[in-house]
Amino acid sequence: MPRPGFVLDVDKSTPPILFHHGEGFRLEKLPAGRSRVIYPGEPLDALDDVESAIADALANPMDMAPLKDLLTPGMKLTIAFDDVSLPLPPMKRPDIRQRVIEQVLDLAASAGVDDVHLIAALALHRRMTENELRHAVGDRVYDAFAPQGALYNHDAEDPDNLAFLGTTPHGEEVEINKRAAESDLLIYVNINIVSMDGGHKSTATGLASYRSIKHHHNVHTMEHSTSFMDRHNSELHHSNWRMGKVIADAGVKVFQIETTINNDTFGQDGPMSVLAKREWEWSAKDRVSFIGMQQGLKRLSSPTRRKIFQSHRAPYGVTSVQAGAIEPVHEKTLQHCFDQHIVEVEGQTDILTLGLPYICPYNVNSIMNPILVMCLGLGYFFNMYRGKPLVREGGVLIMTHPTPWEFHPVHHPSYIDFFEQVLADTTDPKIIEAKWEKQFAEDEWYRHLYRTSYAYHGVHPFYMWYWGSHALKHLGKVIIVGGDNRAVARLGFKSASTLNDAFEMAEDVVGPQPTITHLKNPPILMADVK
């Protein structure tokens, strides 16, 4: 029986706590008597037979007819699937998308459907490479569809392959992939790693164009999503749900297949397994392997370290598969997510500490640049709450990450310019949005790289910044421990070389003897703050 997540009050006997620190780790002693650590739940039990669970979901969907009854010869079928940003880190083969898609394709084949397209629903993310597509859908599917041009990446800037479906009552334009919109059936295959994913957002965002996405990927929406991980209190999701209605009203029939995975990110054995353990339960072997890992990492160059970490594949177990109509499916998915992630926490804190790992949704097989560090900390981790933020208004966020001034030249070209030009000008999300967004979003060169190379869309770094705008508005100060001073300053944050220095700096804002909460994520957890 896996143990649920819990809150540890730090006392004198509490050992140093493990903090993620990019492609490395820190052991940090937290002040006794006023600190607490929130631990994630242990991995929930995985489904014993995933194949049957998939088959069962397809045969007994929620509020829809069984999939095989929806498939007819001569129909136009499109299967869209989540892109390389999910899950994190990537899962060991076979990927759950592959297992679902293979069963869907078997049903389609036996129903005599031969017009099938598979589309990576990547919105404004970079195109997936051949290897990444093979990893997601499996070699069999790839080799059967890619050579014919029936397996490809969504292109949010292809004017000939987008369909305008209408406008929501709020004036939000809905424009999605034309092939998906014009299919007799759109099957969406998702992985819900966190509660932000899935639901109407899968299609309304994943297959949409910039024209459509900009209506909810903006500072106003993000400041009114408290948090964007809590779909019922998220303006981001309200907007996507309104768009979902426009899509449905336009006659697009979506068969949604959502899956959830457990917290088995680092495995039960191997050098990474220690990362999922609670510090006081480390065995002698764990200690030795941790020390060995730290020493080994120190001797490696940063590209080599990055390569090692990026090649890690997580042994996640699948905890649920549900299919059918979007809304009931997603409610059930959320329940499964929360079962794994939610930890109840009593009250807010003065200081929130985060150990930022080496990966976020936008640097899979890539480099975690400073803008992504900001987004992971102030966007994703800060928003891992339901109810109230973990840190009080005007409180301080302290994150550990090396934050190197490094960028991937192919994946993040507009990030480089955003960092050099936009952040050198201002870090205020509203000014950035008003003054700079259009220029980057409509830039011909970035568009060219997004469409033909492997670059994130020109506007993407702006979204990263907007993702943190709720936190920026809420917090009194942000400190990065162990970061590159120049890069941290460019982000508008403060640098500290040790966690204790950071605590002292924080006292200037929150007063002496502040309360401290450490969110020990990953593995993923979400705080339900009472």
Added chain:
Amino acid sequence: MIADDLAGKRIAVTGSTGFLGTALVERLLRSVPDCELVLLIRAGRMRTVEQRAQREIFKNNCFDRIREELGGKAKFDEAVARRVTIIEGDVGTDGLGLNEEGRAAFASCDIVIHSAATVSFDSPIDLAVEVNLLGPSRIALTLQDLEATPHLVAVSTCYVAGNRRGDAPEIRVDESPFWIDIDWSREVDSARRVRADAEAASRIPDRLRTFMVEAREELGGAGTPLLASKSEDNRKAWVKAELVEAGRSRAASLGWPDAYAMTKALGEKALGENRGNIPVSVVRPAIIESAWSEPVPGWIRGFRMAEPVIISYARGLLKEFPGVPEGTVDVIPVDLVVGAIIGVAARGPLNADGSPDITQVASGSANPLKYERLVHLVQSWFSEHPLYDTEGQPIAVPDWGYTSRNRVENQLNRAKSLLDRTEKVIGTLPLRGKQAEWSAKVEEQREIVTRALTYVELYGAYTACEAIYGVDHLLALHAAMSEADQAEFGMDPRIVDWDHYVHQIHLPSVVEHARVRTDGKRGKGESRSDRLRRQVLSPDRQLAAFDLENTLIASNVVTSYAWLASRRLDRDDKLKLAMKLIGEGPALLRMDRVDRSDFLRSFYRRYEGASVEQIAEDSAEMMSQLILTKSFPAAIRRVREHRALGHRTVLITGALDFVVEPLRPLFDDIVSAKLDVGSDGRYNGQMLEVPPTGESRASALFDYATKHGIDLAESCAYADSSNDLPMLEVVGFPVAVNPETRLASLARKRGWLVEQWSKSPGFKPSPIPLAPRRAITKAAPR
């Protein structure tokens, strides 16, 4: 009263654009309110004599005082217009090159003050002869031709007495017991011969070859037109050096410190013979330095003899200078010289027969400044007021060593030859970017040493000269003046308090003129490169041309060939290809250095038989896998900045069209190499036209600009190597990107913007440019 004596007189002045001449014109205008001036000025290459007079004389801060005393610029300009006549003429030409008006104006003068000279100590001998030796005689002969007999005051120099110890009284040069009787006209003839000989000698094949080799060493493969122009420059420089050396050795053989003193001495002698019925006075100043009090203490013009030496010392660059501690440095403030000249002019000729009378203006006999004292004063002043280096650190001045000229020269020569050799070695290494800056530093050091050596060669004789110049005539002239005149036109060297002069007047003025940092503060405002960058990114620019390799991306044609060729090979064949290319590397590099377009032509034959369709497909993938990983993000941003400013952006590259095709959205146009396609849809390995490299790149840019009506003077070009010089030189705003050694040094000398752009930090592209396993991705169907 002098002002009364000279009232209503017309005074002609030559050399009025010089240091002494400017001070003279100012004092005459200010202190002799009722005289008129006729200024004989040589026309400049770009300017008329009137423009030169305004720019080079009346704009000088020398006139600030009188401008203010007269009540502003308008009143001053009015006074100048009323009292000053400008005529065009050249003392280097027989008859002075005067036109009719000029002749009339010149003939009407009562006094002619001849102060035009080539004071540079390293003038070519023929120039020194024409101006210094023949100049005074030409004035006298022209006046005779005009049948005018004004009083001619000729400015000479104390150093006509030559290198010797002991007294040098105010007597004519040929009256001196040490005078060696030489025929000045022979010297004129031989100086002209030396010019003709040197011109001929510079054209013998071996020398011409040397000039070409040197040009190539400096510019690399910059293309024939630029190399030709450079080797012609080298030839002219060689001729000049020969003539300078000829002058120096002839002067030394006759006992003068340099050709300047020699030609001045012979000029006095010639004037004596040619003066006809013109009464002549000669005024001989010593080393003229900043003003003691008139028009303001410390006024100086130009960077003169002692200043560069002093500044080099204060910068810690020059640690030793030849000279004897107890020797005399014969310095005289400019306003005392001006006083003496005006005094002599007002007095009129001393000798009844009009034969030259001599007045020396020097301090050595009446109020000597010892070399040791000067050194002490300079050292103590700079200890209190140090200069600062670029890091904002004060520079400690070295202890001055008194050594012989030979020792210093030997030391400097040794240092120079070591630096020469270092520079040569570095120049042959394939360095670029930051490393190329080492070579720029070595070069800078070498230039400093060379300059120091020049000072020692030029001025060493003056600190070693132990002659004492008599000033009896000068003191008598001063004594004969009224008290008011003594105050207004003083010339007595005994009034100078050297401690005060050096500390309070001269050094502050020198430091101000040298524009060096004396406050330890960083220069405020924008840095030089910020200013250049702002000019490059001004909306007024019309076009920005870019080279590709090492300007936008750290890659080359061999890399992209290796990538494309290996794309469809299996592992073993890939390895073979890599080994083959690595083996050929040095030969390819050599070929590229000699002639880029030959190299490209031969290298591109390798594409023979490649399928056009397949290459196009693979090139698109190569963009992501190779080109972008090796690109300079700042360079790409710069292209886009130019576009955003409305400039036309053009890529001009010797790379093949299919390689650069994915970069098309960055540019308005791409000019690249193209391969011919056979009837079978495959490349045949032949190029369609001359690849745009070297001078053909410049002409490609030129043609492009003509076609689109673009002004290249308002355009920018970015490139990394001296091969690209022709392209950089045709635009108004060239930018050197990560320049290799030669271009780095050229860019520094010419004041071009240098950008150091690097690949995206943190990303490590594969060291071997081989393609990974081929993907089978297809575009979405329409």
